[in-house]
Amino acid sequence: MEEERKTPRLDELERGPWPSFVTEIKRAAVKSEAADDLLGLLEKSYEDKVGHWKHGGIVGVKGYGGGVIGRYTDMPEEFPHLREFHTMRLNQPSGWFYTSEALRKICDIWEKHGSGLTNFHGSTGDVILLGTTTSELQPTFDEFSDAGFDLGGSGSDLRSPSCCVGPGRCEFACYDTLDMCFDLTNEYQDELHRPMWPYKFKIKMSGCANDCVAAIARADLSVIGTWRDCIRIDQDEVKAYAAGGLDIQTAVCDKCPTRALHFNARSGELSVDGEDCSRCMHCVNVMTKAIRQGREKGATLLIGAKSTIVKSAFLSWVVVPFMKLESPYTEFKELLSRIWDWWDENGKTRERIGELIYRVGMGEFLRAVGLPPVPQMVFRPRANPYVFWPEDEIVKQEQQAAPPESGQE
Ligand code: SF4
Ligand code: SF4
Numbered sequence: 283m284e285e286e287r288k289t290p291r292l293d294e295l296e297r298g299p300w301p302s303f304v305t306e307i308k309r310a311a312v313k314s315e316a317a318d319d320l321l322g323l324l325e326k327s328y329e330d331k332v333g334h335w336k337h338g339g340i341v342g343v344k345g346y347g348g349g350v351i352g353r354y355t356d357m358p359e360e361f362p363h364l365r366e367f368h369t370m371r372l373n374q375p376s377g378w379f380y381t382s383e384a385l386r387k388i389c390d391i392w393e394k395h396g397s398g399l400t401n402f403h404g405s406t407g408d409v410i411l412l413g414t415t416t417s418e419l420q421p422t423f424d425e426f427s428d429a430g431f432d433l434g435g436s437g438s439d440l441r442s443p444s445c446c447v448g449p450g451r452c453e454f455a456c457y458d459t460l461d462m463c464f465d466l467t468n469e470y471q472d473e474l475h476r477p478m479w480p481y482k483f484k485i486k487m488s489g490c491a492n493d494c495v496a497a498i499a500r501a502d503l504s505v506i507g508t509w510r511d512c513i514r515i516d517q518d519e520v521k522a523y524a525a526g527g528l529d530i531q532t533a534v535c536d537k538c539p540t541r542a543l544h545f546n547a548r549s550g551e552l553s554v555d556g557e558d559c560s561r562c563m564h565c566v567n568v569m570t571k572a573i574r575q576g577r578e579k580g581a582t583l584l585i586g587a588k589s590t591i592v593k594s595a596f597l598s599w600v601v602v603p604f605m606k607l608e609s610p611y612t613e614f615k616e617l618l619s620r621i622w623d624w625w626d627e628n629g630k631t632r633e634r635i636g637e638l639i640y641r642v643g644m645g646e647f648l649r650a651v652g653l654p655p656v657p658q659m660v661f662r663p664r665a666n667p668y669v670f671w672p673e674d675e676i677v678k679q680e681q682q683a684a685p686p687e688s689g690q691e
Pocket of ligand 2: 536542543560562
């Protein structure tokens with residue numbers, strides 16, 4: 283009888299009340315030799331304190347230029363079922379809504395052709411299918427295609443656009459994230475399927491500044507819902523919160539990042555300096571019944587987030603403070619195509635758009651894509667020494683952007 287694999291280090295990761303990926307790999311290992319080898323390799327990695335994967339590169343399937351991510355272990359003799367252990371990605375539906383039937387289909391196809399191990403979802407947003415061999419790639423792709431699925435982007439192309447659940451479940455959505463994600467995914471099939479740029483490009487859509495898809499930290503183009511007018515305050519509900527024991531001054535006003543909220547403890551009224559509100563969502567989150575977003579909704583567009591590659595990790599940077607987002611998203615798409623043209627012309631290999639802007643300057647980028655510099659692009663006055671406004675320009679901007687003075691309902 284085959285000796286049972288010993289994994290004392292991995293076993294530690296099964297302790298405690300939370301779910302454990304080790305438990306899941308052990309379950310898969312009952313049916314899959316690759317999953318069993320994976321337990322051994324992982325244990326070895328913890329023992330040696332190094333990862334035992336070689337740098338992958340891209341392996342191909344016919345009919346999909348974006349490729350599949352190649353994975354190979356550097357210990358193929360000891361773990362023969364991980365000699366090739368490629369990662370496939372499936373383009374996820376908007377907001378990650380599946381039917382049970384679709385999930386069963388994915389698992390059935392993957393158990394037939396791969397290790398059976400999945401990751402719902404990777405940081406791009408795709409379904410990640412962990413571990414198959416080179417010879418199984420094409421049959422897997424074909425079967426998924428026949429079942430109506432598409433591979434997710436990889437390589438130097440547009441990665442699968444992703445979005446929060448938005449209006450599907452959340453009252454805070456300032457635009458229809460689900461529709462926009464679906465629309466962009468269909469519109470940009472060429473960009474998803476063919477590597478055509480210096481490097482990858484990610485678009486992530488959050489319906490509000492709670493940013494549930496972490497667009498600001500991860501997307502080359504972050505689309506974050508916001509409103510142009512003022513938050514709306516219902517004073518009766520404010521009083522109900524106070525009567526219910528909420529310390530409005532401490533929990534809400536003192537935590538407003540721009541100190542735009544003022545609570546009058548004597549009258550029990552809450553007021554806002556609409557001009558100072560940065561639409562961060564804090565007060566709306568805490569006093570959902572009393573404070574609502576403004577009525578005029580759209581999104582802020584930000585550019586350039588990424589993790590460390592050529593330069594260190596960046597958060598994305600506001601380039602359009604407010605844009606209405608309604609199907610067919612023409613203004614957005616026109617801007618996007620100018621951004622891509624400029625990046626494609628000027629970017630070096632493996633240079634994300636944020637890194638290119640960092641190299642040549644925001645001013646150059648704004649001129650090239652035809653966007654005006656606006657105060658929302660800087661954190662606070664003089665935080666950025668490279669952007670200047672003449673005085674009359676500031677007055678003009680303020681007049682254009684001025685929201686109503688107060689948010690009384
Ligand atoms: Fe809701 Fe905002 Fe989160 Fe989207 S980002 S799910 S709209 S809270
Ligand atoms: Fe302050 Fe505006 Fe954020 Fe409310 S949404 S906490 S008023 S910045």
